[in-house]
Amino acid sequence: MMKKVLFTLCFILAYTFVDAQKTRVYFKDKGEQLSLLNEANKVLSPASLARRQRHNIPLRENDLPVSQEYIAQLEMLGAKIEGRSRWFNYALVEHPNPTVLATLPFVERLENPKQYKLHLSGTTSTYDYGFSRNQVEMLKGDLMHARGYTGRGVTIAVIDAGFTGVLQAAVLDSLRNEGRILGSYSFISNDTNVYIGGGSHGASVLSTMAANADSIFIGTAPHANYWLLTSENIASETPVEMDDWLFAAEFADSVGADVINSSLGYSTFDDSADNFSYSDMDGNTALVTQAADMASGKGIVVVVSAGNEGSSSWQYISAPADGDSVLAVGAVDFQENYVAFSSRGPSADNRIKPDVAAMGLATTLINFNGEVRSGSGTSFSSPLVAGMIACLIQAQPTRSVAEIVDQVKRSAHQYWTPDNLLGYGIPNFDRAYIIGLDDLAEQKIGSFAVFPNPFKDKLNISFAGEQGTVDARLKILDPSGKVLLEKEHRFSVGSELSLELDLARGLYYLNIETNEGSFSQLIKH
Template sequence: MVIMLVFSLAFSQNSNNIVFQGETYEMPENIETFQWNQLPQPARLDNGYVGWVQFYATPSQQVQDLFKQNNLQLLEYIPHRTYLFYFPENTSVGFLKNNGVRSIVPVNGNAKLSAALKSGDYNYWAMDGDNILVTLQYHKNVSDAYAIDQLAQQQIVVKQNYKEQKMLDLSIPNNCLETLSNLPFVKWVDLVVAPAVPDDSRGRSLHRANALDTQTGAGRNYTGEGIGVMVRDDGRVGPHIDFQGRITNLTNVSNQSHGDGVAGIMAGAGNLLPSNRGMAAGSDVYVVNYQSNFLDSSTVNLINDGSVQITNSSYSNGCNDGYTSITRTVDQQTLDTPTLLHVFSAGNSNGNNCGYGAGSQWGNITGGHKQGKNVIATANVYFDGSLVNSSSRGPAHDGRIKPDITANGQNQISTDENNTYQTFGGTSGAAPGIAGISAQLYQAYGDLNAGDLPPSALIKATLLNTANEAGNIGPDYKFGWGIVNALQAVKLIEDGRYLSDEVSQGITNTHTINVPAGTTQVRFMVYWSDVAASPGADPALVNDLDMLVTDPSSNVLEPWILDPTPDPITLNDPATNGPDHLNNVEQVLINDPAAGNYDIDISGFNVPMGPQEYYIVYEVISEHVVMTYPNGGEHFQPNIAETLHWDEVNTTDDFVLEYSSDNGSTWNNIATVPNDTHFYTWNVADEVGGNTLIRVTSGAFQDVSDETFNIARAPLTINVREVCEDTAYFEWNAIADAESYDFYLLGEKYMEVVGTSNTNSITIPITDPNDEMWFAVSAKNDTEGWESERSRAKFYGGGILDCTIGISENAFDNALSVYPNPATNEVYISLSDKTFNNFDITIANSLGQILERKTNVDNASRATINVSNYSSGIYFVTIKAGESISTKKLVVQ
């Protein structure tokens, strides 16, 4: 009963008293008799006053703007109808009374101290000998020099100064808390954040990210190119060729592998092994050490200079910490840089009782930063979409929906140091999946909007609204809004199914959206990046918008809501419908909607810090079943297990799976699986070809892979046999029925084709025999239309290898002349050894492509080659006479 009473008070909008961190503060109706000299000395600051001001009703936008015009600062919103304020000393009380003010009181020093600090039960990490380590926030009107000077007078040591954020880390005596909290410039004091703990313990197809990065000419190729992603983790990432040319390590910490695993899932290119490709394989990766307060210079600078748009932090700091100063920081960073998206792991603490009041299976999201309103916290599932038991569950401390979304993190294969791979898991692996997909969506948006970056609010809304249903119908406290579906998300961006507007206190905007006939399901979602709340606020929602949807028959539909009452049965109940006054996201979902116009009403139910910008995104689903993997261009190998995935909406029959090896002319049965299953592990048919399709059927509904995919064996053994001054020779095992092979070398960022051979060997030109080489091969049959996956890349450390030049070869080589070299126009080639009647000339570029041939050149004359149309670079001239052959390097300027 006591717990229920606390929640009743916390969520009540009727009481004039303030409930802050579980304590009640009286707000007397004193405006009729109030005088500024009634405020105590701790309320005086910089020729003005700080305190709490309460209105009879949430002030209109006109009143809010009027206060700003008169330099009356409403600094932070304190539920309910109450603000932390700074007013100049000449402020007219009559003006306040005439504009709806009910009460003015000083801030009780006790309300400036976090609950953890007041508890007196401090862990080792919060102690500095006999002193306490705390983080202090001071008012924006105050300089850091003034704050430090005032603290010095109290014999308080400053450990760290975050001057841009108006924060200080301090070492304080235990007996000075009351004195500290009553200093006028002090806004909030909390224990320093808990030590960081990493949240570790076949994502691309489950996430549908494969459809965004098909690596084919016809499909989507969103790799996150041009988008900066940040790995905030345990030190340096790599060395690993999966990040070739795209990584900047800004840390000297080495011999740690957690960050390597995070980075590979988020942005690995699969250069070493194609099947281990990550989500955003073209993004620019920045690696910094994890700092729990998010104010380290590396993080702040890379965000502020536009290098980084998306951060990933797979670390915990405490458990269910509520809305802390760190939570405020990450929310505020998103407001200051609207294109910034923070992505976090939800934690692996399910089974821990973190004080929510419902036992060990609820309310154990780790760390205050994850409770942010404008960030993403990610839950963890296996590759089949089943929830990992350790994945932390919501609600947030104030009852909001957390986690936000779910991704595969368990048993991922990801990068490790020194060009190896590791098995990686936990929500640590789920979060970078979301971060990488977000980078793909950022690129997609930029491609459609002249290179502009999207607001992170739009990307988050898109991810939430298009997620696949998981767990209970609607949102829940285990999966959030469901399992990420990158394909549906990018389609929403491509189709432009979104709009933005702003709303103020008491105002309602109406938007009309047409739903076409044949729609299976429609989802309307409103989302807004909410104003950062005051640390300790409960609830943390500041600007409260409401959404109602009116269908063509004038039925009014309300959004999903969950009951946050701290009871394990209630928290596991499915979502119902009603007004939501906790979350900054609301969704109305309609199955089998009638065609016609739908009115979306967005109301400013309580907007104390307006106006508030918002985004409406809408998902219009017309297919009942959609094949998502394989969906075209993939490379499977015979008899190797692959997991097939499909999406479904409103089906009841079991799913029948079939494959075709002749582009749909005939079909072969794979399996029949229950209707509640959306994946199947298929032992790929022992049929080589490039015209393979998968078909999924549920009753009258059916879908087929959009394009054909390949089934073929890849070369397994590839070796370098000879390295000479200008050439290198490679061999590999032959593949049955292969007509040719593409040979790859590691380029600036990716493995690149540098030559093609009709046999199981190749000689390629090289520029320096001492250079390292990563090489690989794929097999092809153009007649039958198939191509294998590229083999695992293999490394050669450089140096001459088994290259023996006999006397005759040396003599032949010395008899050749290629001049001038470097050249700009014409090049002359002659052979002084007159024992040969003629010779042949072949000119190739650095990729091994043949540009020009001359045969049977008379040895009595010299050959002339015009290179004026050649691009600047290095070329290779091969001369053959009889059985003798030599290759010369040619530089064209």
């Protein structure tokens, strides 16, 4: 079944490609590159260093390049270098007898990648012309955009298949004309050509974030910057595509990406004896999951599709959606109902997966001609969330990856009752923005006390400011964001307001806004 999906996505290709056997050669250390540990500017771009400085992430040994001296010795023994990983300190090589490389004193071990089958998490597009209003408003993206947060100044790396259609799409005119495609690279062919011969899956994914055509199609991050990176060879099912994903993630780190979106997943292999089992979806086993978690540790928010196996015998999420630092996105329809194809959780170690969900059925996107169409799959719910995260980072650039991910989860509509279909549910990014203000707001005013908490029928709010009075607007919201009570009140020093509340048992948010800031607290009835 998966081969049929790949064919529908990739019908413009008329050739096949079979990769020769490749080997990962792991090194014991970084050799001569260790001298760069105190020269960060020679290792990473200014944008990457700035992102790390914001999150207090130091330069580590796994940021250093692979030893060029070691690479040269591999080549002297006839190895063809296909790629290299600084994070995991290995080179991917092609050699007729790789065991000879193990005799080198700096080689730690050899590893033969299994024959992984990579599957795209999207399905073929239909010719049903649509607009993006529902998919953006579902995430309250319109409210974030109205606040002025459209992803401007934030960089998203899209790791995917080809981007055919990007150069023709009218809805991406501003992206091209304003120079916000910062660059491209194919880790399949090792060149910058990502627009011809690799299919249009990446273009469809990109458009859900980057489209900017008023009254036709607006993406979730219409003013963000983008790197277009390909790691998926749609004409083959080879083991090295997970390595290529790793190389692309390392590249994204080096150029300063703030967000990675990848609508790719791994679960089955060419040889059924090598298939991942469900127990392997534990957040630690697959190389691509390790790579995604490593990227998160470098200060990049990693957003991936949960997969389209919900109705198949596999049914579970695939790697790297199982990563504990990865935000895995499932799919809902326009009525916010679970879509049966969306892969399910939990992870093998019983963590909530997917993490959140967005519109993945009849999602507005572009096709291989750059035309506005619609398509279905978690491939397209994932970038909707990634684009909104770019808006959130624009609004709150000092928040850490863990804090951003936590805000998104806490904003979702079933945060208090997560399940294995939608995880924490559909995020409300305007609420996530407000949640992100909480710590700062408490530091700014810190003058309100709320008691008792939990409460029965009466909730008391006291003001202990140093002097004068303060005008406040109070709101009580349920977990879905619905305002249950709204009240204005003038507090004086030492005054107290009692609210008699007729609410069902459960958890609620109390929000107090003043001209000095905003105070929010979770309350329980």
